[in-house]
Structures are given as structure tokens and as C-alpha cells.
Amino acid sequence: MAAAILTAGSFGAKAQGKNDINLYMGFMNSAYTTLDNSSSGYLRQDLYSIYEPYYTISSGPSFTLDYNRRILSWLGAGIQANYSYMNGFKQYNIGNAPRQEFNQTMLAFLPQVKFFIPSPRHFRLYAKLAAGMNLNLGETIVGEPFSFAWDIVPIGFEWGGQVVFGIAEVSLGNVITGVRIGLGFRF
Amino acid sequence: MERSMKKISLITAAILCLAGCTKEYRPNGNSIVGGYEYYAYSPAREYMMAIADNMVTDVLEELETAFKVEELGNPTSLRFDKSAGSILEQGIIWKVIAQERALRGMTIKNIGSDTWEMAFEGPYSLLGDIYPVNFIMKAKRGSLISGNHYNWGVTLSGNRTEREGYSCTYATSNTVLYTCTQDYTVGWNNLEGTYTLTVILNQQPIDLWAMVFKGSLFATEFTRGI
Numbered sequence: 001m002a003a004a005i006l007t008a009g010s011f012g013a014k015a016q017g018k019n020d021i022n023l024y025m026g027f028m029n030s031a032y033t034t035l036d037n038s039s040s041g042y043l044r045q046d047l048y049s050i051y052e053p054y055y056t057i058s059s060g061p062s063f064t065l066d067y068n069r070r071i072l073s074w075l076g077a078g079i080q081a082n083y084s085y086m087n088g089f090k091q092y093n094i095g096n097a098p099r100q101e102f103n104q105t106m107l108a109f110l111p112q113v114k115f116f117i118p119s120p121r122h123f124r125l126y127a128k129l130a131a132g133m134n135l136n137l138g139e140t141i142v143g144e145p146f147s148f149a150w151d152i153v154p155i156g157f158e159w160g161g162q163v164v165f166g167i168a169e170v171s172l173g174n175v176i177t178g179v180r181i182g183l184g185f186r187f
Numbered sequence: 188m189e190r191s192m193k194k195i196s197l198i199t200a201a202i203l204c205l206a207g208c209t210k211e212y213r214p215n216g217n218s219i220v221g222g223y224e225y226y227a228y229s230p231a232r233e234y235m236m237a238i239a240d241n242m243v244t245d246v247l248e249e250l251e252t253a254f255k256v257e258e259l260g261n262p263t264s265l266r267f268d269k270s271a272g273s274i275l276e277q278g279i280i281w282k283v284i285a286q287e288r289a290l291r292g293m294t295i296k297n298i299g300s301d302t303w304e305m306a307f308e309g310p311y312s313l314l315g316d317i318y319p320v321n322f323i324m325k326a327k328r329g330s331l332i333s334g335n336h337y338n339w340g341v342t343l344s345g346n347r348t349e350r351e352g353y354s355c356t357y358a359t360s361n362t363v364l365y366t367c368t369q370d371y372t373v374g375w376n377n378l379e380g381t382y383t384l385t386v387i388l389n390q391q392p393i394d395l396w397a398m399v400f401k402g403s404l405f406a407t408e409f410t411r412g413i
Contacts, residue, residue, distance in 0.1 A: 044316060046318070046349050
């Protein structure tokens with residue numbers, strides 16, 4: 001990536017390519033929503049919530065690498081791969097079951113479509129839809145080893161050069177729910 | 188080119204700074220997903236206290252409002268179907284008909300000896316969740332507090348069907364004595380008697396709770412797994 005940054009200027013004079021590769025970092029990892037008894041933050045007091053396990057979780061940022069190819073002036077297709085990590089405890093409100101610690105890595109692979117939106121001159125707008133599979137890995141995991149993964153970017157934008165550019169997007173889904181920022185490379 | 192390099196450097200620096208700041212991210216504030224971080228038994232206690240407080244006092248409020256409606260003497264009421272006669276006469280049944288009432292559909296029957304029997308079947312909100320509830324409650328009128336506000340002796344039996352195969356049956360083990368405040372809030376310091384609750388999962392009992400009120404919040408006993 002350092003080499004790409006340092007030599008980005010030499011690519012600036014070429015015509016705009018149809019392919020782009022992007023590396024992002026995402027915040028507000030939402031992979032925990034694939035866990036059983038996850039309630040997306042709403043705490044309930046019914047019998048299921050009293051008796052079934054809940055999770056205390058910490059997780060770091062997640063990383064996404066995606067590739068897209070422009071098919072039409074407004075449409076592209078590609079694939080994304082996500083990496084995130086979480087650890088925590090599975091525990092119960094009631095009963096004598098001990099706390100169970102877990103550490104797991106989540107890898108998600110999602111084919112995607114990218115929609116290019118007519119934009120002002122100095123930046124480029126887009127939206128994305130992606131659906132695929134989430135893979136939970138680790139010595140101790142909670143939830144299913146495989147689960148459905150989905151990701152919607154209602155709005156993202158690129159700014160900078162035609163070859164190397166910055167990216168920021170809003171993402172919703174069970175991989176990331178929040179903001180991704182990163183760098184893209186077009187060729 | 189120099190301006191592009193500056194932009195790229197700025198973006199890269201921002202990413203690296205944010206990476207350092209986000210090593211530990213905890214969703215949902217206190218890192219709790221799908222449950223409460225309570226001490227042992229507290230969620231079960233809250234549940235039983237909600238039945239003893241919210242549900243029973245909702246019923247007593249309807250009953251005492253029926254007395255008020257009776258006293259006002261209007262031939263019709265928007266809150267009750269009172270066509271059968273006076274709620275103070277034995278055998279007469281009224282029904283809660285007002286749309287906005289939580290216990291709409293509940294019947295109130297005078298069974299004599301200063302006792303009324305309330306029966307309800309339908310959705311009822313407790314602790315933020317609305318689930319089907321079914322109960323029969325008998326309330327024997329005690330001493331007058333003021334106006335149409337009384338102390339009551341209550342016996343209750345009922346059940347509630349919740350999600351994912353969970354349900355419960357609840358009952359009083361003896362007559363529970365309520366001394367209600369003016370605004371129908373239960374005064375825990377004036378509640379005496381025992382409630383029991385059986386927790387059922389997929390039609391199999393999995394737990395049994397008992398809550399004994401002794402006229403003082405600090406003297407309340409809660410036992411589960413009995």
C-alpha cells in the first residue's frame with residue numbers, strides 16, 4: 001500500500017480504469033447480532049431473557065477488502081471480504097451455569113453490486129448491496145459456524161484522484177453497522 | 188500531484204490514528220447483549236413483583252372505578268358495560284369496554300360476601316412486553332381508606348404465554364393483603380402474603396419461584412428452585 005501511495009501520481013495521467021480495489025476499516029462491528037439471544041441493544045425482561053444466555057462482548061475495528069468491476073456507467077459488480085474479531089463471556093441471568101469465555105474471528109465473504117450515482121465534480125457517490133456468508137472461527141465460539149451475512153451501503157463517497165482515492169461510507173448489516181473509511185485504487 | 192499526495196497522506200494518517208483508538212469497542216454501552224447484568228435472582232424477583240404490583244393494582248383500579256361509576260349513577264358508561272345492573276348486587280357482572288384500557292374485556296362479578304371476581308383473557312403488557320395472559324382474581328373488600336378506595340384481600344391464579352416456548356402459571360398461596368396508596372401504587376411495606384410462579388418451557392416445568400411479602404420491602408423473601 002505504501003508503494004501504491006508513493007507512486008500514485010504516475011498513474012494519474014492514464015484514463016480511468018474499470019476495476020477498483022479498496023481497503024477499509026470499519027467501526028461499530030455488528031457481527032455480534034448473529035449470536036443467539038442477541039437483541040440488538042433492546043433489553044427485555046421476559047422469561048426467555050431471564051433464562052437464556054446473554055453476552056458481554058468487546059471487539060475491535062473490522063477490515064474490509066473489496067474488488068469491483070464497472071459493467072455499465074451506473075453499475076458495477078464485485079466481491080468483498082471482511083475480517084473482524086470479538087471476545088467476551090457467555091453468561092446467564094439465572095442459574096448456576098459458569099461464565100463461558102469465547103474468542104472468535106469472523107470472516108465474511110459477500111458478492112456485491114455497486115451503484116454509481118451522478119455526482120458533483122470533486123467526489124463520486126455510490127451505494128452498494130452485498131449478501132453472502134459469515135464464518136465464525138476460533139477455539140471457543142458462540143453462535144453457528146456459518147451464518148448469512150448481509151451488508152447495505154446506502155451512501156458512500158470517493159474523493160481524490162482518479163487512480164488513488166479516499167473512501168468513506170455508511171454501512172448497515174450484520175458485518176458492520178456504522179462507518180467505513182479507507183483507500184481505493186482504480187486500474 | 189503534490190496536492191494528491193497531501194490528501195492521501197492525510198487519509199492514511201487518519202486511518203492509523205483511528206485504528207489505535209478503536210482497539211476495544213464495546214457495543215451497547217455496558218457490553219451487554221440480550222439480557223441484564225443483574226445479581227442472581229433479580230430478574231425473577233422483578234418479574235414476580237411486576238405481577239404483584241402492575242397487574243393486580245390495574246385490576247383493583249378497574250374495580251374501584253366501577254364503584255365510582257356506580258356511585259355517579261349515570262345510566263350508561265363509556266368504560267363499563269353495566270347493563271346487567273348494580274355492581275353492588277350479588278350476581279351482577281360488568282365488563283370493561285373502553286378501548287384504551289389495558290384490561291379491556293375483563294369481567295367483574297359480584298359473588299357476594301363483599302367479594303368480586305375478575306376474569307381476563309387477552310394481551311397484556313408487563314415489563315414492556317405484550318403477551319397473552321389469562322387470570323381469575325378474587326378481591327375481598329377490606330377497610331375503607333377514603334372515597335371509593337379500600338384495602339383488599341386478593342387471591343389470584345393465572346398464566347402467561349411468552350416467546351420461544353416459555354410460559355408461566357402464577358397464583359397466590361394464601362390471601363394477599365393489599366394496602367393501596369391513593370394512586371394505586373402498591374405499598375410494599377403494606378403487602379402481606381405469598382405468590383408462587385411456575386416457569387414452563389415447551390410444556391415442561393423448569394423452575395418454581397415463591398415470593399413472600401411480609402409487610403416490609405426488606406422483609407420480602409424470594410426463593411426459586413423449590
